[in-house]
Amino acid sequence: MSDSEHAKEQPLVELDSQTGNSDQPAGALKDLLLLIFIHGFKGTDSTFSKFPERMQHVLSETINNVHVESVVFPAYETKGELTAAVVRFADWLTNLTVEREVASGLGGGAGKARVVLCGHSMGGLLAADALIEFVRTRPDQTAPLWPNIVACLAYDTPYFGLHPGVFKNTANQAAGYVKSAHDLFSATTSFFGGSKTTPVASMSKVPVAALPAPPPAPASPWKKWAPAAYAVGGALLAGAAAGTAYYKRDEIGVGYTWATDHMKYVGTLWEEDALHKRVNDLMEIEERMGVLFRTFYSYLPPSPPAHVAPRAFMILPKAPSHCVSHFLQAPNTIASDEIEAHTGMFDGKTNDGYYELGLISAQLIRDVMVASRSGNEDVVKHTAKHPSGEEGVLKLGEDHGARLMTEAADRSAQ
Template structure:
């Protein structure tokens, strides 16, 4: 049977189609060299609105993924895609995109095949033929996810110091709800464009002005503020002293509130500890039951790191005069065993595997977070490509791969000739035996 390995890339909060730059094609090239018996192709999930309920976003992504995989199964002339799929998928997510990927895996792993005769309880279910394939509830999954590769995804939340550093400037300057939103986005590395670009983005996405509205008295001010603080706090934007500073600007936040809170709701899961824990427990169970693993490549500052203590402007805010950043200089909060120096934590303890991706050029954690896929800003970019390839090849279903009959004729439409492996040594390409 012809087999296809599909690598699907999902951007994070306020990201876009260009988040991964050349990374998908370079990864496809080296994986294709390592797995010559199958077609390796990529798909970048189109830019989506990173707002609203996370589950709604996951549902829309799942529908898109299913349609994409069905098209590939049809092209492969697969006899029974749900029983013996020709397409296996790796979900590759950056930042919040990794959480979308993990939630999609958990959703698909929880689904069960439809009973043979679900509409009638009085009649016995028809017996399958002797040679008919039977789908066991514990093995059914469509589309079939083979693994999740996350990149700087805050599965345990954002590291201390990153939040405080991003929020400090925000509370000093908060005058409109759009400013509030852009400063929260700044924690993820977005909203730092030139003044002209920022103005254009504001005109397209946000209200042009956010003065107090005529119906502001319809809801008591403390209720309006309480609801806003819930979302802002969930996004990691409320630090010590920040609530009081922002409350003084509360009249400027009443208009456009729904627009702002909808975006902040998307990242609100980062502050719900029980939800983070439940997600990790789910990933552990999927790994134990199905052998499907989730790996998180987390950024870590190297030689270019700034001081671990950041000074703040004296007398201008109610913040502490010093912000202490994480000793590990990471964007993501790490599990204790990784913080203690282990290179990679086992999935049975941490819910997933953690692999360090050091950036020796970035000066701060946010810069490292957004420059993972920029060769000019991340000296270890090609090392990241190679390490990702190795991780993916090790995780692949060996039985599924070994039953492949080889790439389809004319597969160049899916996979261009592998001509860009000069940045890796031949010994670095892992081949399935």
């Protein structure tokens, strides 16, 4: 580790002075805290880089008598229905929790392990849906939650969809990928219902966000997720181009099945009613059961002359929505655009807010962990609503720049 990196990490160690909770009796069996990291669409096991390890170290040093373990959910195929991925994840988490509880001497299935779900991008949706399903399938409404999930943290998870500005602001990069996207769709003429596609040469002269989308054939699977392209500003090819930039363009070109399977998965982002219901369910779970729910959103401040307004990867909720205080700003002043800020969120070289992100995340987790030890349900619920780790953090309700972005998204949708 370089001296500069070490210096940046010093604030994390300062959590030591706040540790406490010495009510754990001497020689007592260590508590078990599992940090579960879930990557997003087309992510990999390396999506989070060293972030899980750093979080494990910091929390081990700042919470008394606890064994902390970070586990990255193995890379999974992000295709088909999101519900299928949720089932796979829930099975995996259940088995993992039992195994770790047994290995720690806590008794398999005893619910002694505290679990924190940390999802990036679409991984946050997977984490949220798994939590909601665990709550829903309890034997009765008074039964405790198992696995014992104490927090659900999301990092740039588009709970309300992708911000339309993503496609406009990344048009220059996306234009370079239009040909790849065009080749994919040209190779599957039935996908367009036999309609004639726009020549690549002419597309390169048109702003990407303004490219028209050819109408689908009535029987085409495209009908199921066509709103995806239109809802984010415009067009199938605009979405394909920007999506290619983000979702590993080296895999473009393998054909129709790849496109339909994967777009069915991300099509979840445009089911507006389902998006709102998911967030409302998470808020209700926090209210009733004290499971902390927070979302960090990447925030690119204005950078004139090219960008006179702030930018974000995701659509943000609007006041007076009761969830606005649960969205926390994660500034990044060095990313060139929203996609780079999104994909580079867990690397200090591409996110100058990386260390602060880790510090706040660790403090939030520490707060709920300490509260859960109290055994007092009211303390747990209050801590979930008002964790001390948020002191000094700019929340969405206080973020004037975010309100400007939200208003811009509204205008784009009209």
